[in-house]
Amino acid sequence: MTYLPRIALIAVIGAALTPMAVLADGPMSAAGSKLASSVSVANQAHAEKPSVRNNLLWQVGQQITENHVRLRQPDAFGLKADATYWRSFGYIYEVSPESGEVIAQIGKASDVVGF
Incomplete structure (x- = not known):
């Protein structure tokens, strides 16, 4: 097993998690789409219904x-x-x-x- 310095291990894990961080606000937010904001507005319209x-x-x-x-x-x-x-x-x-x-x-x- 190859020994990786601690800083290299942190860099590898950080690089692996970067796509998740970009998509945290939704897949369309990374592309600069306004669709993501319209979806949240649509969900607010149902807020007055019991759930x-x-x-x-x-x-x-x-x-x-x-x-x-x-x-x-x-x-x-x-x-x-x-x-x-x-x-x-x-x-x-x-x-x-x-x-x-x-x-x-x-x-x-x-x-x-x-x-």
Whole structure:
């Protein structure tokens, strides 16, 4: 095995990591493209929607469009048996079965149903 001086080893590792440092801001930033900045702006437009990345809730009147599971047998959890309930991002909502529009925010799923 060849002995490399410590400074040579640091230089080799630094040279190997240089492409990663250039791409840290995204692949298009190295080319001077404005596409990278437009992508981050597009992601900000979705910031007002609930997701696993924020603590926002679906508001009354909003239509739940993604990431929901129907709560079956709601009366077993002390909820109205004739209403429709959905779980979305860890929160229970009463929704309109036809449109998916939020009628009421019930509470955190862990508090209401225990999971």
